[in-house]
Amino acid sequence: MVALGCLWGVSCDAAKVHPIHTPQELAPGVQRIGMISDPRITESSGVVVSRTYTNLFWTHNDGPKSYTLFGITREGQTVATFHLTGALLHDWEDIAIDNQHHLYIGDIGNNDARRFSIAVHEIDEPDPKRSGSSAMVLRSWNLRFPGAPFDCESLFVWGQFGYVISKVFNDARAEIYRFPLTQQTEPFTLELVARLKIESPVTGADISADGKLLGLVAKSGAYVYAINGNVAKAGKVKPSHTKFKHEHIEGCCFVPDGLLATAETREIFLFNDSAFHPVK
Numbered sequence: 489m490v491a492l493g494c495l496w497g498v499s500c501d502a503a504k505v506h507p508i509h510t511p512q513e514l515a516p517g518v519q520r521i522g523m524i525s526d527p528r529i530t531e532s533s534g535v536v537v538s539r540t541y542t543n544l545f546w547t548h549n550d551g552p553k554s555y556t557l558f559g560i561t562r563e564g565q566t567v568a569t570f571h572l573t574g575a576l577l578h579d580w581e582d583i584a585i586d587n588q589h590h591l592y593i594g595d596i597g598n599n600d601a602r603r604f605s606i607a608v609h610e611i612d613e614p615d616p617k618r619s620g621s622s623a624m625v626l627r628s629w630n631l632r633f634p635g636a637p638f639d640c641e642s643l644f645v646w647g648q649f650g651y652v653i654s655k656v657f658n659d660a661r662a663e664i665y666r667f668p669l670t671q672q673t674e675p676f677t678l679e680l681v682a683r684l685k686i687e688s689p690v691t692g693a694d695i696s697a698d699g700k701l702l703g704l705v706a707k708s709g710a711y712v713y714a715i716n717g718n719v720a721k722a723g724k725v726k727p728s729h730t731k732f733k734h735e736h737i738e739g740c741c742f743v744p745d746g747l748l749a750t751a752e753t754r755e756i757f758l759f760n761d762s763a764f765h766p767v768k
Contacts, residue, residue, distance in 0.1 A: 517730040522564040522756035529558055532750040534582035535739035546583055554580045557623055559616045564756055568616035574625030575609045582643040589613045594643035596652055601637040605630055605675060608650055630675040631667055642693035659687045682723030686711060692739040696766040703747045705740040710747055710759040728763035742766050
């Protein structure tokens with residue numbers, strides 16, 4: 489992996505906005521490990537860790553006016569920015585990554601179920617040394633709902649499929665849907681994969697690089713499912729749950745020491761119970 493330092497003016501300036509926080513224990517299995525320093529990142533809605541560059545995380549703002557991809561460190565300092573081009577975004581809610589150096593833009597938000605279709609877009613992971621340039625959409629998938637429209641804030645990619653998770657309320661159970669990552673000639677109807685044993689609204693998801701763990705964040709904390717490469721298994725196994733009530737946790741990704749999560753309140757958390765550690 490390529491190491492990053494304070495190579496760009498933006499990262500050095502951002503470091504002055506908030507000091508780097510030492511880990512702070514907030515609850516059993518939960519630490520606050522950083523604060524997002526960039527004032528332009530007002531609502532970190534999704535996060536993934538780069539599999540190419542050391543200590544680089546990609547994040548973005550929530551909402552229809554969000555077209556900037558931010559590269560930040562684990563502590564929350566900005567080291568790169570890119571402007572997304574080639575697609576019209578309605579509600580960018582999450583971001584995903586694969587092992588082929590691609591990032592996936594989840595234009596999947598559907599507040600009040602007003603959208604009848606959602607979209608996912610693929611870009612090449614940019615080189616942070618080219619900060620300030622554009623990131624062009626290479627492929628897009630237009631997705632239809634299999635029934636009544638629902639809200640989504642979670643996206644992950646595994647194998648030849650992309651996956652989204654419904655955000656539900658009133659004790660309804662969240663559901664995982666998938667779509668094939670093949671070249672699309674017409675809209676694809678999402679396929680139900682699993683119904684989860686979780687009633688709290690799911691706001692972010694990630695799958696470990698080896699596919700063995702599926703992690704979710706929700707209003708009631710973080711969950712991890714041992715799926716061993718089979719996403720459908722998430723509907724059959726009991727997850728490990730770290731309780732941590734927080735109304736604004738939105739994104740998550742696996743790191744070697746647990747599940748890292750960002751919040752719209754700029755905080756960066758780490759869920760570090762042993763169940764959240766990817767298998768080495």
